[in-house]
Amino acid sequence: MKVTLEELQAFVVVIDSGSITAAAEQLGQTASGISRALRRLETKLDTTLLHRTTRRLALSQEGELFLTQAREVIASVEQAEESMAVGREQPCGTLRVNAAFSFMQHAIVPIIPEFRRIYPHIQLQLNTDDVFIDLLEQHTDIAIRIGTLRDSSIHARLLGSTRTRILASPDYLQRHGVPQTVEALDNHVLFGFTHVDVLNIWPVRKANGELYRIKPALVASSGETLRQLALRGEGIVRLSDFMTQDDQKSGRLVPVLAQQTVETRMPANAVYYRNTKLTARISCFLDFLSEKMAQQLL
Structure with missing residues (x-):
């Protein structure tokens, strides 16, 4: 048998x-x-x-x-x-995509309906992890990574870059005051990240010229968690534009210490393990994602 x-x-x-x-x-x-x-x-x-x-x-x-x-x-x-x-010009098969929850929600999910209309024979599996994963172990075709890549064994395709800013809600600033200097942040409620320590070094300089390392009152692995807390007026955060553009446009979140902020951008890469030619389903997704991210990651 x-x-x-x-x-x-x-x-x-x-x-x-x-x-x-x-x-x-x-x-x-x-x-x-x-x-x-x-x-x-x-x-x-x-x-x-x-x-x-x-x-x-x-x-x-x-x-x-x-x-x-x-x-x-x-x-x-x-x-x-x-x-x-492919012979019928219809890429098909299962495509497994992994990204941090916040990037998946704010950058990928909004473009999925259009992708599915164009490529109806590709079955997507969308998974989220707020920590880096082993692509082979998790059986993942593509992972989206924000920040500097450290694993030299993977291939990467740059999608664009996203600016990070220090933000708070108007309600929080009304209750606690607007910090006028970097040192004034010491007297505020600051939220940081658990797994990406570099994000806890904020792009503003103290009087001695050093970048400001926060002492967070709360840390989380997910940027979306910190965004929700900031929207509720609980504290000040450092977050990327890809997840806060709408909040900034609507005034739900406003920049803090904007004049003192050093412009800082983080690369967004699609990473994958493949030494051979990429399959059609992966190539078409990367091309589509690159086009959309070029519009979003400004």
């Missing part, structure tokens, strides 16, 4: 998602259906691929070897499907 593609997909997605339940949700199946597929696969291969306990799943040595081969088979099938579609 031969192994089926469905069984291979069940095995790979269980590993990537971390559980049978998560895999079932991602594949649109039941947990019992995924479990049966795994049992059939192990029976056909006459080996144990996964060690199961009540709390976790762990790959056996045979499972680790088979996982690499299973990924290659699935990738080959996807590429074959795409090659046929």
Whole structure:
């Protein structure tokens, strides 16, 4: 009896998602259906691929070897499907995109309807993480990264850059006063980031010429979390224009120490692991995203 593609997909997605339940949700199946597929696969291969306990799943040595081969088979099938579609000028297949929650919400989600109308045969998987992920481990095709890249093993395509500003709500400034000097920030409620420490060094200079490192009253991993707190008048934040342009235009957030702020821009890159020619579905998404980001990241 031969192994089926469905069984291979069940095995790979269980590993990537971390559980049978998560895999079932991602594949649109039941947990019992995924479990049966795994049992059939192990029976056909006459080996144990996964060690199961009540709390976790762990790959056996045979499972680790088979996982690499299973990924290659699935990738080959996807590429074959795409090659046929490309012949009809219709890129297709699953495209897995990862970005920080704030970038996904404010920069990517608004352009998805147009992308889906142009490329109806591409199935998008949009995932969010506010920390850097391993693209291979998370089975991700493209990740959007804001800031300087440190991993030399990835390929990157620059989409543009976004300016960061110090912002607060009019309500907060009315209640606490408008800081007139950088040193006056010491007497205000400042919010910072947990995972990107460079964002806690704000682009304003103290009297001695050094950039101002904040002592945050609260930190968060997500810029969107800090934005929501700022909109509620809870404190002063440093955030990028891509997520606050509408807030600034409407007056919900206003610049603080604008005259003293040193213009600081952060690059936005699409990163991916590929040494060979990019597949059509990845290329068309990168081209589309680059065009839209050039308009947004001003």
